[in-house]
Amino acid sequence: MATDSWAQAVDEQEAAAESVRTNQLTQHELTYCGCLLCDHSLFVISEDKAAQSLLNKLIRSNLVNTTNQVEVLQKDPNSPLYSVKSFEELRLKPQLLQGVYGMGFNRPSKIQETALPMMLAEPPQNLIAQSQSGTGKTAAFVLAMLSHVDPNNRYPQCLCVSPTYELALQTGKVIEQMGKYYPEVKLVYAIRGNKLQRGMKLQEQIVIGTPGTMLDWCSKFKFIDPKKIKVFVLDEADVMIATQGHQDQSIRIQRMLPKNCQMLLFSATFEESVWNFAQRIVPDPNIIKLKREEETLDTIKQYYVLCNSKEEKFQALCNIYGAITIAQAMIFCHTRKTAGWLAGELSREGHQVALLSGEMQVEQRAAVIERFRDGKEKVLVTTNVCARGIDVEQVSVVINFDLPVDKDGNPDNETYLHRIGRTGRFGKRGLAINMVDSKMSMNIMNRIQEHFNKKIEKLDTDDLDEIEKIAS
Numbered sequence: 392m393a394t395d396s397w398a399q400a401v402d403e404q405e406a407a408a409e410s411v412r413t414n415q416l417t418q419h420e421l422t423y424c425g426c427l428l429c430d431h432s433l434f435v436i437s438e439d440k441a442a443q444s445l446l447n448k449l450i451r452s453n454l455v456n457t458t459n460q461v462e463v464l465q466k467d468p469n470s471p472l473y474s475v476k477s478f479e480e481l482r483l484k485p486q487l488l489q490g491v492y493g494m495g496f497n498r499p500s501k502i503q504e505t506a507l508p509m510m511l512a513e514p515p516q517n518l519i520a521q522s523q524s525g526t527g528k529t530a531a532f533v534l535a536m537l538s539h540v541d542p543n544n545r546y547p548q549c550l551c552v553s554p555t556y557e558l559a560l561q562t563g564k565v566i567e568q569m570g571k572y573y574p575e576v577k578l579v580y581a582i583r584g585n586k587l588q589r590g591m592k593l594q595e596q597i598v599i600g601t602p603g604t605m606l607d608w609c610s611k612f613k614f615i616d617p618k619k620i621k622v623f624v625l626d627e628a629d630v631m632i633a634t635q636g637h638q639d640q641s642i643r644i645q646r647m648l649p650k651n652c653q654m655l656l657f658s659a660t661f662e663e664s665v666w667n668f669a670q671r672i673v674p675d676p677n678i679i680k681l682k683r684e685e686e687t688l689d690t691i692k693q694y695y696v697l698c699n700s701k702e703e704k705f706q707a708l709c710n711i712y713g714a715i716t717i718a719q720a721m722i723f724c725h726t727r728k729t730a731g732w733l734a735g736e737l738s739r740e741g742h743q744v745a746l747l748s749g750e751m752q753v754e755q756r757a758a759v760i761e762r763f764r765d766g767k768e769k770v771l772v773t774t775n776v777c778a779r780g781i782d783v784e785q786v787s788v789v790i791n792f793d794l795p796v797d798k799d800g801n802p803d804n805e806t807y808l809h810r811i812g813r814t815g816r817f818g819k820r821g822l823a824i825n826m827v828d829s830k831m832s833m834n835i836m837n838r839i840q841e842h843f844n845k846k847i848e849k850l851d852t853d854d855l856d857e858i859e860k861i862a863s
């Protein structure tokens with residue numbers, strides 16, 4: 392395998408030419424990458440942003456309670472979960488402290504320790520906060536809301552707006568868990584299907600919901616008196632702005648609130664569009680931006696394998712499996728079609744395979760990831776849609792059956808990092824193998840190599856000794 396004329400030509404090129412690394416893509420290659428079957432995250436439309444966020448939350452809600460992963464991260468000063476403070480120092484109410492510890496949180500994350508003092512200050516301060524997904528933003532504003540409500544007053548005091556019904560339910564669950572020892576505080580969901588009798592006034596202190604229903608409850612039905620609201624939270628602003636209607640509704644709600652109402656806006660990313668929206672919603676804000684720390688690939692050995700077709704790539708994969716013991720592997724494909732095909736072929740070879748792709752329901756995807764995490768399947772074949780948010784400790788090998796490219800056909804370095812960063816965490820050694828099957832993918836690989844300034848070694852999968860060596 393991989394010894395025909397094309398592969399040899401690449402070998403020669405490898406040896407001779409730096410120039411390959413800087414080659415521009417041809418028009419043909421761009422067209423290829425724009426194929427309709429692409430399941431790439433950059434093609435993700437607004438719905439998918441919400442679905443991805445929900446998926447991350449569903450995965451995390453099971454993960455964090457069952458492993459000490461956050462603990463590990465919190466001891467790493469480079470991690471966004473690292474913190475130096477304790478929850479006691481944040482002066483939370485005893486009932487909330489109990490709730491926090493009850494959820495298994497020992498220390499605040501970085502966004503929590505930075506944002507909470509600001510959110511709990513008197514007089515109330517407005518805040519725009521950005522920190523990557525899964526760093527504890529929800530917990531931060533939930534604690535702020537629970538700290539600010541007066542349980543003796545039986546009317547809504549905090550409004551929290553989420554981009555979708557399901558995300559609102561997820562945040563509601565966090566409020567319920569964290570407020571477990573504070574039963575006087577009640578919560579109600581302003582979401583479609585939750586029909587209230589006309590003329591009634593809500594008694595719950597916290598209302599969480601989607602922008603449309605929340606606006607109706609404030610203006611059309613007057614279930615909520617917006618003038619009595621003390622805290623307004625806009626969660627997942629980056630997902631929210633993907634829907635123009637949501638933006639307008641959020642702004643209309645904000646305009647009904649009193650001047651001294653505390654406005655809090657959270658987002659995982661901070662593109663200009665999010666920033667523009669944030670400034671319209673939050674006057675005179677404090678701003679917290681936590682930079683995503685650079686992950687390094689130092690502990691991951693990276694290889695590439697030359698092939699000429701997907702069948703050859705499959706054969707190379709079988710050779711690798713034949714030569715080394717792999718605890719668990721994740722294999723990334725560019726399209727659903729390839730992923731489906733590959734999963735079928737691997738099953739026929741007797742592997743326990745899970746398939747995860749974009750067209751599956753969010754809950755189905757979360758269930759597949761959970762089974763994989765529990766070791767019920769040893770191989771997870773997936774597309775880019777699932778590259779982020781998955782963190783399985785026992786994954787020892789990541790295989791890029793297809794290299795990640797963006798919608799313009801350029802190397803998607805960030806996705807590459809996300810994919811192979813699944814292995815080799817916290818100093819553990821990991822192995823990443825890239826399948827290269829054309830001049831174009833060789834070019835992509837070289838550019839990825841150049842970007843990370845980290846050599847990707849060639850691997851001959853016909854040579855069993857060589858494969859064994861890489862695993863040792």
Ligand SMILES: Nc1ncnc2c1ncn2[C@@H]1O[C@H](COP(=O)(O)OP(=O)(O)OP(=O)(O)O)[C@@H](O)[C@H]1O
Binds near residue numbers: 659
């Ligand atoms: N201080 C903490 N200690 C331990 N676990 C925590 C802590 N804060 C949050 N978590 C857990 O970490 C996970 C991520 O937290 P959270 O959902 O608040 O992140 P997020 O930044 O809001 O994510 P997203 O951007 O996706 O909304 C959750 O499962 C949560 O229970």
